[in-house]
Amino acid sequence: GQQLNQSPQSMFIQEGEDVSMNCTSSSIFNTWLWYKQEPGEGPVLLIALYKAGELTSNGRLTAQFGITRKDSFLNISASIPSDVGIYFCAGPLMKTSYDKVIFGPGTSLSVIP
Amino acid sequence: SQTIHQWPATLVQPVGSPLSLECTVEGTSNPNLYWYRQAAGRGLQLLFYSVGIGQISSEVPQNLSASRPQDRQFILSSKKLLLSDSGFYLCAWAKWEGTEAFFGQGTRLTVV
Numbered sequence: 001g002q003q004l005n006q007s008p009q010s011m012f013i014q015e016g017e018d019v020s021m022n023c024t025s026s027s028i029f030n031t032w033l034w035y036k037q038e039p040g041e042g043p044v045l046l047i048a049l050y051k052a053g054e055l056t057s058n059g060r061l062t063a064q065f066g067i068t069r070k071d072s073f074l075n076i077s078a079s080i081p082s083d084v085g086i087y088f089c090a091g092p093l094m095k096t097s098y099d100k101v102i103f104g105p106g107t108s109l110s111v112i113p
Numbered sequence: 114s115q116t117i118h119q120w121p122a123t124l125v126q127p128v129g130s131p132l133s134l135e136c137t138v139e140g141t142s143n144p145n146l147y148w149y150r151q152a153a154g155r156g157l158q159l160l161f162y163s164v165g166i167g168q169i170s171s172e173v174p175q176n177l178s179a180s181r182p183q184d185r186q187f188i189l190s191s192k193k194l195l196l197s198d199s200g201f202y203l204c205a206w207a208k209w210e211g212t213e214a215f216f217g218q219g220t221r222l223t224v225v
Contacts, residue, residue, distance in 0.1 A: 042205075043157070
């Protein structure tokens with residue numbers, strides 16, 4: 001079936017470092033969503049992207065909608081300990097009558113103080 | 114503003130017992146509703162979604178069922194739980210098909 005792939009699978013970084021992660025698919029997406037999930041909580045929407053090439057920021061987070069519409073990137077600048085969590089990309093997968101949102105496997109981020 | 118409520122937060126059930134998890138959304142009408150399951154340290158697997166009352170689509174064959182008796186209520190059920198049903202269950206809503214989904218706090222289910 002259709003899948004989203006995320007890399008890296010996990011990251012261990014020092015506080016203050018910048019973070020980059022990406023999400024790719026063999027299918028074209030019209031919307032890209034980035035979520036963060038902390039342990040024991042539901043995912044929280046960080047950024048939504050709607051147009052190829054779009055670059056959107058939310059505080060220290062910046063995400064881009066790849067020009068091919070098959071990928072997206074999330075960057076976190078000057079990481080802090082509260083950035084720890086799993087970051088998921090997601091997108092609506094077109095079906096015959098309606099879309100459903102599918103998720104990538106996630107990138108686990110650990111920040112070392 | 115819209116809110117989503119999901120309960121209980123944690124649940125421990127014996128194998129073979131029934132299950133009922135409830136999710137309600139406030140502050141919107143006719144939302145799309147979703148049930149996802151997340152195994153430990155893994156991604157989210159879509160189980161069911163609903164675009165309206167009584168309209169349920171199942172993504173994977175399994176021991177679970179879903180119902181939508183009211184516009185903003187979504188229920189996940191099982192007649193007899195299996196060990197493999199353990200996991201973190203998340204309810205979500207979206208305003209329109211294919212748009213960003215907003216999640217509840219999740220239910221941690223442990224089948225023993």
